[in-house]
Amino acid sequence: MEKTVNQKAWFLVLPVLLLVAFSAVIPLMTVVNYSVQDTFGNNQFFWAGLEWFKEMLESDRMWDALGRQLMFSGIILAIEIPLGIFVALNMPKSGFWSSFCLVLMSLPLLIPWNVVGTIWQIFGRVDIGLLGYTLDALGINYNYTQDILAAWITIIVMDVWHWTSLVALLAFAGLKSIPDAYYQAAKIDQASRWKVFRFIELPKMMGVLMIAILLRFMDSFMIYTEPFVVTGGGPGNATTLLSIDLVKMALGQFDLGPAAAFSLMYFLVILLVSWVFYTVMTNLDKKGM
Amino acid sequence: MAKITLDNLAHSYLPNPASEDDFALKELNHDWDDGAAYALLGSSGCGKSTLLNIISGLLHPSQGRILFDGKDVTHAPTAARNIAQVFQFPVVYDTMTVHDNLAFPLRNRGRDEAYVAERVQEIARMIGMEDMLKKKARGLTADAKQKISLGRGMVRKDVNALLFDEPLTVIDPHMKWELRTQLKKLHHDFGHTMIYVTHDQTEALTFADKVVVMYDGRVVQIGTPEELFERPEHTFVGYFIGSPGMNVIPARIDGNKAYVNGSYVQLAQGYKPLDGKVEIGVRPEFARLSQSEGLPVKVRRIEDVGRHKIVRAEFFGTDINIIAGEDDHVSADMNRVTFDAAHVNVYANDWRVPGEAA
Ligand SMILES: Nc1ncnc2c1ncn2[C@@H]1O[C@H](COP(=O)(O)OP(=O)(O)OP(=O)(O)O)[C@@H](O)[C@H]1O
Numbered sequence: 001m002e003k004t005v006n007q008k009a010w011f012l013v014l015p016v017l018l019l020v021a022f023s024a025v026i027p028l029m030t031v032v033n034y035s036v037q038d039t040f041g042n043n044q045f046f047w048a049g050l051e052w053f054k055e056m057l058e059s060d061r062m063w064d065a066l067g068r069q070l071m072f073s074g075i076i077l078a079i080e081i082p083l084g085i086f087v088a089l090n091m092p093k094s095g096f097w098s099s100f101c102l103v104l105m106s107l108p109l110l111i112p113w114n115v116v117g118t119i120w121q122i123f124g125r126v127d128i129g130l131l132g133y134t135l136d137a138l139g140i141n142y143n144y145t146q147d148i149l150a151a152w153i154t155i156i157v158m159d160v161w162h163w164t165s166l167v168a169l170l171a172f173a174g175l176k177s178i179p180d181a182y183y184q185a186a187k188i189d190q191a192s193r194w195k196v197f198r199f200i201e202l203p204k205m206m207g208v209l210m211i212a213i214l215l216r217f218m219d220s221f222m223i224y225t226e227p228f229v230v231t232g233g234g235p236g237n238a239t240t241l242l243s244i245d246l247v248k249m250a251l252g253q254f255d256l257g258p259a260a261a262f263s264l265m266y267f268l269v270i271l272l273v274s275w276v277f278y279t280v281m282t283n284l285d286k287k288g289m
Numbered sequence: 290m291a292k293i294t295l296d297n298l299a300h301s302y303l304p305n306p307a308s309e310d311d312f313a314l315k316e317l318n319h320d321w322d323d324g325a326a327y328a329l330l331g332s333s334g335c336g337k338s339t340l341l342n343i344i345s346g347l348l349h350p351s352q353g354r355i356l357f358d359g360k361d362v363t364h365a366p367t368a369a370r371n372i373a374q375v376f377q378f379p380v381v382y383d384t385m386t387v388h389d390n391l392a393f394p395l396r397n398r399g400r401d402e403a404y405v406a407e408r409v410q411e412i413a414r415m416i417g418m419e420d421m422l423k424k425k426a427r428g429l430t431a432d433a434k435q436k437i438s439l440g441r442g443m444v445r446k447d448v449n450a451l452l453f454d455e456p457l458t459v460i461d462p463h464m465k466w467e468l469r470t471q472l473k474k475l476h477h478d479f480g481h482t483m484i485y486v487t488h489d490q491t492e493a494l495t496f497a498d499k500v501v502v503m504y505d506g507r508v509v510q511i512g513t514p515e516e517l518f519e520r521p522e523h524t525f526v527g528y529f530i531g532s533p534g535m536n537v538i539p540a541r542i543d544g545n546k547a548y549v550n551g552s553y554v555q556l557a558q559g560y561k562p563l564d565g566k567v568e569i570g571v572r573p574e575f576a577r578l579s580q581s582e583g584l585p586v587k588v589r590r591i592e593d594v595g596r597h598k599i600v601r602a603e604f605f606g607t608d609i610n611i612i613a614g615e616d617d618h619v620s621a622d623m624n625r626v627t628f629d630a631a632h633v634n635v636y637a638n639d640w641r642v643p644g645e646a647a
């Protein structure tokens with residue numbers, strides 16, 4: 001059959017190109033533009049080359065924020081993934097209680113970020129918050145506005161509270177896809193509960209867990225609202241995560257150039273880490289973990 | 290190795306079964322003799338897997354008891370029953386190697402590695418996978434997975450019974466034959482009680498000492514292949530066993546004659562008056578085309594299947610199949626059929642009625 005060649009078909013992709021241009025490419029390029037220029041205000045800019053990148057790479061401030069960020073993401077992943085799996089394993093598999101659990105667990109996911117922040121901000125207050133007051137009454141020194149450890153515990157518990165459901169729901173979907181015959185065979189083979197988990201459930205959940213880890217990593221790496229509402233990045237800079245620092249720099253101090261350079265590097269780090277994650281996980285997956 | 294007794298056993302998947310229809314497995318009393326090989330035959334959904342799962346303890350019956358050598362195990366867990374079962378749906382542990390898959394049931398029972406290695410080698414040889422032992426089970430073909438599944442079922446020597454739920458469905462014909470031979474040998478060597486579910490009657494008839502035919506949640510007949518062929522106790526057995534199945538013709542019985550649409554068929558024995566749905570059943574092997582005697586039929590088509598010919602005919606709307614020898618002469622004017630009286634069975638409401646001496 002003769003193929004007709006009609007270059008006009010390219011026009012059909014034009015709307016998509018425009019949409020992507022306005023939603024992603026142009027804003028990104030604006031940031032790139034800021035990152036290589038300097039300004040003294042009055043909307044007057046001049047060329048600064050890679051100066052900002054160099055400055056940012058040499059600044060302790062960014063490295064510290066990156067360190068805190070990695071620690072935060074690492075801790076919440078280390079808690080949320082196992083906890084989510086544990087919850088999924090112990091959920092009723094079918095019937096009314098299964099649906100009930102699913103709805104209950106979806107609830108935290110539906111609450112807007114700043115509301116979550118506000119809830120925990122109040123919850124943890126020593127004067128009126130249930131948690132803070134109770135701990136104080138028990139004689140435990142807990143004050144997230146002054147104590148670094150308390151602040152960290154608060155934002156981590158808050159994130160775990162908010163997002164473990166997501167991991168649990170994904171893991172549950174993975175578990176539900178395992179045919180009964182696997183469990184039956186395991187019983188016949190006299191496999192222990194641990195072996196059922198290790199050789200049946202975990203391998204079957206691997207795919208969704210990979211997605212869960214990736215989602216939770218990216219999301220926690222970019223987290224802003226919740227910790228900002230609770231601690232405002234304090235005490236001191238103790239909970240100033242990358243995006244909080246970035247906003248401080250860009251809007252608080254109006255250092256557009258450094259902030260732009262910062263955000264580009266931030267973007268690259270996310271891209272890089274996600275890529276590494278993905279490659280490692282797919283390789284593990286291929287090798288059968 | 291054990292004798293397995295089913296006592297008043299029945300199972301429903303519903304929590305509160307109301308009528309008999311709610312039972313996937315209807316009341317059943319049966320002894321599975323120690324060391325015998327049974328084939329379990331029946332159409333889809335008749336309760337074969339349900340029965341196996343109850344024997345192995347994966348399901349607990351809604352009623353009745355199961356005894357192993359007289360000991361009540363109705364509520365014993367699967368592990369305590371020491372049964373090997375191979376499932377319809379092949380199960381392999383994806384992340385393990387073929388070797389570890391085969392070794393799994395032995396290791397879980399704490400057998401030492403030397404014994405495990407030796408046993409795995411033996412089984413690998415039986416299923417023809419010796420050169421694949423180091424491979425990960427993931428990504429193997431469906432028939433390789435089924436073979437591993439089968440191998441895991443055979444790896445333990447000391448089991449009370451071996452239950453196979455259509456273990457060879459996706460395996461190619463040559464390998465199927467090979468594995469069936471292996472299973473027979475295994476049975477011969479170790480004398481396990483074996484129950485083998487299949488849809489394939491040739492498989493059932495070649496494999497088993499006794500064939501158990503199930504229909505709609507009920508065991509309708511247990512017997513040797515000859516018994517099933519000669520005297521099907523239920524019209525379903527007649528229809529299901531044999532190719533083509535038994536001819537079943539509605540009839541009225543009077544003494545030793547069966548009246549069908551104005552003609553009659555001679556019976557070898559006499560019968561008391563019968564109620565309900567009355568039919569006669571004759572296997573195609575015992576029907577013969579004729580020019581002059583018997584029931585008038587319309588011959589529709591003749592199929593030559595090699596060893597013999599199958600004549601497809603019609604008798605007042607009822608299909609009748611006749612098997613004629615390869616060399617038998619079939620001509621256009623042969624439009625009557627006669628039956629071998631000794632092989633005409635009488636059925637009332639689908640169950641065979643024994644005759645009285647004529
Ligand atoms: N887990 C279950 N819950 C509810 N009903 C079931 C369940 N498993 C089987 N059944 C029903 O019980 C009946 C018997 O099923 P079973 O699986 O024992 O049939 P089978 O003879 O093994 O069929 P097949 O040849 O298709 O495997 C069927 O009507 C089926 O729908």
Ligand SMILES: [Mg+2]
Nearest residue numbers: 337338377454
């Ligand atoms: Mg079945």
